[in-house]
Amino acid sequence: MSGKNERNVLRSILASLISILIGMGMGSLVILIVGLCSKNLTLKSTWEGIRLIALGVFSTGRNAAGELTFGFNPASMGNMLFRATPIILTGLSVGIAFKSGLFNIGAAGQYLAGTCATLFIALSIPSKIVPAWLIWLLAFLGGMAAGALWGAIPGMLKAFLNINEVLACIMSNWIAANVVTWLFDISNLKNIVESTKSGYIYKTTFNGIATPKLGLDKLFPGSQVNGGILIAILLAVLMYILISRTTLGYELKACGANRYAARYAGIKDRRNMVLSMAIAGAMAGAAGSLYYLSGNTEFYWSTYQILPAAGFNGIPVALLASNNPIGIIFTGMFMSTLSISGLQLTNLTAYNEYITDVIISVIVYLSAFSLVIRMWLGGRRKKAAQIGKEDE
Amino acid sequence: MEGAPPYVIEMLHITKEFPGVRANDDITLQLKHGEIHALLGENGAGKSTLMSVLFGLYKPEAGEIRKDGKTVRINDPNDATALHIGMVHQHFKLIEVFSVLDNIILGAEDTKLGFLQKKDARKKVQALSERYGLKVDLDAKVEDITVGMQQRVEILKMLYRENEVLIFDEPTAVLTPQEIGELMHIMRGLTREGKSILFISHKLNEIMEVADRVTVLRKGKHIGTVHTKETTKTELSRMMVGRPVQMVVDKEPADAGDDVLTVKDVSVPSRLYKRDAVSKVNFSVRAGEILCIAGIDGNGQTELIHALTGLERPSCGHISLCGIDITSASIRQRSLKGMSHIPEDRHKHGLVLDFTLEQNLVLQRYYEPRFRNGIFIRFDEVRSYANALIRQYDVRSGQGPITPVRSMSGGNQQKTIIAREIDRDLPLIVAVQPTRGLDVGAIEYIHGQLVAQRDAGKAILLVSLELDEVMNLSDRILVMYGGEIVGQFDPAQVSTEELGLYMAGAKRQKEEAWRV
């Protein structure tokens, strides 16, 4: 009986894999074209570039003969997990909103809101008085709450004033960027006395706050990984349970799939819209919070003209996973794998990391018509399906 | 028309298939110069499809079209326009925010260097509108004018293109009786000016009144073509349905009990216009009876039902259910207090098409203790409940409870809603057009279910546009016209003709005569 469902999941995964392959293919093609057009770049370095795109996370540098070497690279692997943490969470943010029919392009602003609240809490409460773990917890929860609040605003604008959420989110992003700049501008958390920086906020380690490593640093020596990744995975599992097992999840999905039918069935569609955006915002807030609570990351506070990329990376992560929270864990890791590849590419060849952004954008482009791809896959399988149907 | 070939249009042996449906099966239709030729058939008989083929919207798998005796190819609406064939679609194809004039010239614009020459166009349209008596306000926006005027705009669009063959797809379904009369008048005027008209309807009266000849379709097949002068309504309806009609539902007289739903002085504002769509309506529905609200579409039925079920707020008045005031109760509260609702628009309100069948079957009760364990849904309970309903109500689908509802047929989608609403076993069932778009078998089934519920002591409020359904099912009839209730009738003591007069606003009872 559930054969159909499994087939659907399989088909989604296959469609995503095809998108990924085409994306990587396009990236390789760009590298090839650039390599062929540039007189400085040899065919060998082009081939190296292509190999790094595919296997960058396993790159271990070059051997004495100058050949690329590959193998298990604990630092890259750990950094991959570290970078995956915020984008899994922003992916969840986008995915949850999608499930209830909303396009949350405001994850960037919610991420900033979370970052701001977290840093203020983590740096303002003296750890001499309050135990560090408690400050950590307060900062994390504060970040999630701020994200939730910031997400709820476009949710409310949509629910009660019928303002398109895409537009409300875009505006709220830029408002967040300016408000955060303003708040830090008038705060005294600016990184002046450390004397090696300008325009940054203290790291949270300045106040003795950092996410515990939970032994992951032993597993992946030389990397920045910490317990945040486990929290992200835990939140993804919680979101999965919320969406697929609970009455609230049922209501959110109903609102997303057909707002009018949900209202007809007595579901409070407006409240759910706000709630869903608030949950989405909490996820994005958690992303910013965990990223900066790692202790070794610094926040550039004069952010009014730049929005954090993590917010937008959530979109491809969610799309690629068909908004399935468990799938998002994997697609988030895939995206951060790509960004590690990009770094290796910059460091080991004359190409640069932006090629991985090109690949991601191609993947998003493809996922815009993933339905077509899925249908195409379905078409090829129709015969098999029909035979299957007769069996039932 | 001496010397001219007898037929302006001939459609010979047309076959058109859709995935799984043969909508037109070897159909031949011939249209004479200057005649009004009606096309008659039940829902889904293939009338619109045939006309769409003629208008170039669909390509037939087989068959031939001739214009003035010459074989022609019509691949798209441009070809049809070039052959002076025009069509007024079942759903008007107008741009709501454009002015009437812009709508008329769109696609056939006169230009100089690419710039629109609206002055000339305006003169031309004014001349046409005078000649055929089609009164329109050229500068009004389409969204601000009445449906009748919108139809005149559609007709002017055809005349502006100098069409000779005019196709009307169910033009009367949306009109008030006066407007229908006007349209008939206009159509006759058009034929006098040498136009030929194809006219789709499943209303026998209209056809007998205005058409010269009738072609009857049934399930995609050509049943016959007859002169209206040489046939009767009974004969036509037999041809249309394939067996003698008189679909009478077997039912005992009602044994009405206490009031379940009471509606007092309820008014509902209109969304489109600055007036009330429903004004000061009073009635009550009693246990064990089927009360039917009859009326032509657009006379306030939808708004009234929305107010009763909580989808909209009434501007004044009181509604009570089983003695409890629910005027401002939420939808969920109404539902908990005993109202189930079979909605008018099953795709918009009734179903979450992307959910599975079982998810849709618990749409109104997923929150009940039986289906949840704290905050978690009990999937095993949902599954067994869905299986039980599917068996009991004979809902057919590809994969049972996990079928996506979107992939189910219209009849089974409706059965899903019926099963869900009836099984809740609540004292009041509000059913709005429960059989719309369904085939005879499905209709019979649903009618049977409703009567069974009535016999079980439920109060049923039925809204229907089909007079036959109204006459068959109801124990009491209220007629709505212009947002008001204009009469109450006992189906056994009133004729459809009499009801029609009330529905058209031609007659009206004094309120005291029927108000309880």
Added chain:
Amino acid sequence: MAFLIRQTLIYAVPLMVVALAGVFAERSGIINLALEGIMIFGAFIGVLFVHLVQKWGWFEAAKEVGNWGAMQLFLLMAMAVSAALGMVFSLLLAFAAINLRADQTIGGTALNLMAPALVLFLIRVINNQNTMQMFKGDSASWFMLKKKMLGITGSNFFIDTFLNKVYLTTYICVLVFIVLSVILYKTRFGLRLRSCGENPHAADSLGINVLKMRYHGVMISGALSGMGGFVYAMTTANCTANGEVAGFGFLALAVMIFGNWKPLNIAGAALLFGLFKCIAASYYSLDINGDGVYLLKEIGLSSNFYRLLPYLITLIVLAFTSKSSRAPKAAGIPYDIGSR
């Protein structure tokens, strides 16, 4: 005051044309969320063109002798090239949205991600850093029109505001804006385009090729935003490209909605936004009355405040106007010929 107006126009003009770009797409039925991306791409193309042409020395001689007419020709060529390539880039959206009936919001987002990625990748490959500049000199000394060039010696408000220290791009854009607005409302093409954004089924039944019209809409949109991107880079950023346009594409989207998809309102909204941008950057030295009193400086509000004002106002205005605001009805809905 002259400074305020000039500087406001500098910010308003790209917003205006790019908002009109959004109008052309949406009026044809395609939501173009990719305005930002196409602007970024257009800015890169225009700057690259200027850079290369300077490198090849085509206008070297003309620049030496101060032939400002030739410089304006050069500028026009760069505008044309960025418009053309912007149009080409927008075909990606058109293909996905029209032929494949893809989700337009996601397709637009993809382009918004793709443009900076591609642009930065190429700039880094070409230039070894994240910005691409003119090969030599700056935009003002190459392209700006000053009154002495035009042989004007006098000075009055009109001359100082509109004929001195201005770019030809401003007037070209205003002209293009007017011409296209007229086309949208007064020509057959415009009428048909608008009908496709409102009711494609109706348009189709009248023999209008909806897909073709939508392609035209998106392509015009792409050309306008590509050009707008270059104009932005040219006039506000000294002809540099760095994979961003400071959210101007999104702001243009807001301007479009703010202006209710109508050109005249859009021009007004763009001016308002431009004014705030200008105030935010230079409120400290804005002598509005021309009497040497810097009013805004006296008020003493933080520049942060002026910077977030346009976004805040957009939201507030949307909150009040969302009821009466009307997007083209069919915008965002893929049109399926099979469904007629």
Added chain:
Amino acid sequence: ADIAGADDIEDTMTSADGTYELAFITDVGQLKDKSFNQGTWNGVKSYAAEHGLSYKYYQPANGDQATDDDRYDAIKAAVDGGAKVAVCAGYMQGAALTKAADEFKDTMFVFIDGWPLTGADGNIMSNVAPVVFKEEQCGYFAGYALVKEGFEKIGFCGGGGGTNPACCRYGYGFAQGIDAAAAELGKTVDLNYSWLYGATFSASPELQTMVNGWYENGIEVVFACGGPMFDSITAAAAENDCFVVGVDSDQSYDSDTVVTSALKGVGEAAYLAIAKYYDGNWDEIAGTGINLGAAEGATGLPTETWSMQTYTVEEYEDMLAAVIAGELAVDDNYENLSDEALESVNLSIVE
């Protein structure tokens, strides 16, 4: 060394074995900023070209929002990539370089605008050679020259948001130079002094608009003290037919609006430091590094390319000699900057 001509050396080279001996790492700035980073890079390239060495530029991830970790990763990549000498430009490298230098003892680091770094063992690390400059001197020269030239309304736009010591020294020296010349001439000079829109050193429309407003209101010349900010400021100057003072390198080649540039020999310093390593003289600069000023020929004004009409080369050279001789000392403690301290300057700080 012909460092000025080094712009023509390719920025990208591909070595046969995929390793690069000389590495250059920026902090947040852009490589081709026409001043600080580009100047340093040119020094690296010149040395490499003259001695046939391989070289590569490493930019930390996250562009102008790079963090210590990103910079550490870039340095590590350079070391992994076979760097023998890594030139790290920018004072923000401090934390990352401390970590990296302690870890990679076999690689020599040149820390431009830096200070001696202490390793984990508490000793100053000998594989780091910090290079600092007396920016207050060239700032002073420029400010003095402008007023002598006849400018009376002057602006200063600094990068780093007011926390970059090098930029602060530049600005403070500039103000002192203006004050000295104005006092000599017996007039009062207006000075607009701002760190606004400079935190990332990048060019921006906001900066261009702001400076445009300054020029519009009578400012005649602005000291563009922060890499790529130069572009926004020259654009505004060209619009208004006004002037700019360049920074770090001789920027008169990049814009006709440049009257002069406050030179600081970053390229020469990089070249010199690399040469010390290859000549076996690293010990001379190890750990404690060098502080370069007019005496070493590392700060000054480019008299061949400046466009001064009134102020003469002789006057400048007299002043330069006085500074070299120690007769004229410019205060480098930028905390002392204030309107009161500058008697002949009408200082307005824009924030």
